[in-house]
Amino acid sequence: MVLMIALILADPDKDFDREIRWALKDNKDISVRAFATKLNQIEALVKEHAPCVLLIGPGWKEKPIADLAKDIREKTNTTIILSVNGSKPCNQKKAISADKPAIDFLTFPTQTDELISAIQRAYEILRETPASTGDKGKILTIFSTKGGVGKTVIATNLAVSLARDHGTSVVLLDLDLQFGDVGVMLKLNPEHTIYDAACVGENLDIEVLNGFLTSHDSGVRALLAPLQPELADLVSSKSVQQILNALRKSFDYIVVDTPPSFNDHVLTVLDETNQICLVATMDIPTLKNIKLCLQTLKLLGCPQEITKLIINRADDRIGLNLAEVEKALGIRVSACIPTDKKVPLSVSRGVPVVLDSPQAPFSKSLNRLKELFRSLNKMSDKRAPKKRPIRREAIA
Numbered sequence: 134m135v136l137m138i139a140l141i142l143a144d145p146d147k148d149f150d151r152e153i154r155w156a157l158k159d160n161k162d163i164s165v166r167a168f169a170t171k172l173n174q175i176e177a178l179v180k181e182h183a184p185c186v187l188l189i190g191p192g193w194k195e196k197p198i199a200d201l202a203k204d205i206r207e208k209t210n211t212t213i214i215l216s217v218n219g220s221k222p223c224n225q226k227k228a229i230s231a232d233k234p235a236i237d238f239l240t241f242p243t244q245t246d247e248l249i250s251a252i253q254r255a256y257e258i259l260r261e262t263p264a265s266t267g268d269k270g271k272i273l274t275i276f277s278t279k280g281g282v283g284k285t286v287i288a289t290n291l292a293v294s295l296a297r298d299h300g301t302s303v304v305l306l307d308l309d310l311q312f313g314d315v316g317v318m319l320k321l322n323p324e325h326t327i328y329d330a331a332c333v334g335e336n337l338d339i340e341v342l343n344g345f346l347t348s349h350d351s352g353v354r355a356l357l358a359p360l361q362p363e364l365a366d367l368v369s370s371k372s373v374q375q376i377l378n379a380l381r382k383s384f385d386y387i388v389v390d391t392p393p394s395f396n397d398h399v400l401t402v403l404d405e406t407n408q409i410c411l412v413a414t415m416d417i418p419t420l421k422n423i424k425l426c427l428q429t430l431k432l433l434g435c436p437q438e439i440t441k442l443i444i445n446r447a448d449d450r451i452g453l454n455l456a457e458v459e460k461a462l463g464i465r466v467s468a469c470i471p472t473d474k475k476v477p478l479s480v481s482r483g484v485p486v487v488l489d490s491p492q493a494p495f496s497k498s499l500n501r502l503k504e505l506f507r508s509l510n511k512m513s514d515k516r517a518p519k520k521r522p523i524r525r526e527a528i529a
């Protein structure tokens with residue numbers, strides 16, 4: 134497999150982009166992914182494409198670009214090459230402390246071979262340095278032991294809603310491996326799926342995995358379920374574990390859509406998840422199922438504080454009210470999502486409601502749900518992480 138070096142360019146002058154692309158036109162290992170002409174575009178582009186090499190042109194004011202370079206280096210898995218204008222004396226080197234090995238300098242204009250070797254050097258640093266942010270990504274698992282309650286609708290819209298916030302990188306992982314429909318709901322035509330990632334084996338890292346993600350216009354990247362259900366069995370829990378490890382290093386949020394059962398893949402994710410969005414509807418069979426699901430989560434050793442009960446289609450009440458539901462289940466309802474006719478319409482069109490109809494009641498409640506998870510994650514950041522291996526034997 135050829136490893137592509139993802140390169141992001143940044144300079145106020147469009148000629149910089151033209152010159153670099155021209156210089157790299159015959160190089161098959163380096164792929165220019167994006168070009169930023171404004172300072173406030175750079176961080177979001179880097180986050181979207183990380184791990185990547187960022188080549189900053191010589192056209193910026195020194196202080197703001199040096200501050201941004203330091204900030205990006207601290208927050209993302211990126212190496213940075215700062216181009217220094219050869220015809221002007223320059224203090225950029227001084228502006229960035231020397232103890233940042235992931236920042237390199239290139240005198241501009243430059244020869245093609247110097248440019249390529251600087252990019253390759255930067256890429257080597259990227260491969261050798263563990264992600265500066267460590268396991269920064271938060272895993273949000275959308276789960277229910279019942280099918281048809283709205284897990285996939287919520288997972289896709291929540292991922293898109295998170296990605297619309299400036300500078301937030303989001304990956305959506307479809308773990309409903311046999312019948313996953315994240316791809317359909319986002320109208321994506323994947324070239325690769327989780328099956329390709331699972332075939333890589335031990336060497337799976339984020340650079341390789343990046344090639345298997347499918348991009349949605351909203352900025353969400355998705356690792357989709359295999360196109361044939363029989364391939365699902367070939368994806369091992371170990372692969373799922375490796376995938377999660379890799380994604381956590383590069384994305385702020387990993388939203389996981391799941392099948393309606395406690396299978397091995399789901400247990401692997403539950404072991405790592407930061408929050409569980411447990412989806413129920415207000416009918417007796419679902420609530421009976423959710424009660425069993427909550428008992429199973431307890432047996433597995435999942436802390437109750439990470440489980441948030443979300444009632445979808447909350448207005449379709451069938452003789453029950455929320456207080457009765459909370460009492461019967463022994464858990465508070467964290468959020469309610471209304472039935473909205475825009476949802477089935479958006480599912481058929483393959484456009485998430487939060488994009489298509491941002492003012493629809495469903496979209497508003499999804500944005501509130503997003504805020505809830507953001508604030509829960511901020512709170513849990515302040516607490517020491519707990520080690521809580523899932524007790525698989527509890528349901529064996």
Ligand SMILES: Nc1ncnc2c1ncn2[C@@H]1O[C@H](COP(=O)(O)OP(=O)(O)O)[C@@H](O)[C@H]1O
Nearest residue numbers: 280281282283284285286471472473476477480
């Ligand atoms: N809040 C809602 N309002 C209207 N229809 C909904 C709502 N949530 C889900 N649906 C409908 O229910 C169907 C099943 O949802 P889906 O997300 O596929 O369920 P699951 O993933 O739990 O099997 C969707 O196709 C959608 O049309």
Ligand SMILES: [Mg+2]
Nearest residue numbers: 284285309314
């Ligand atoms: Mg589903």
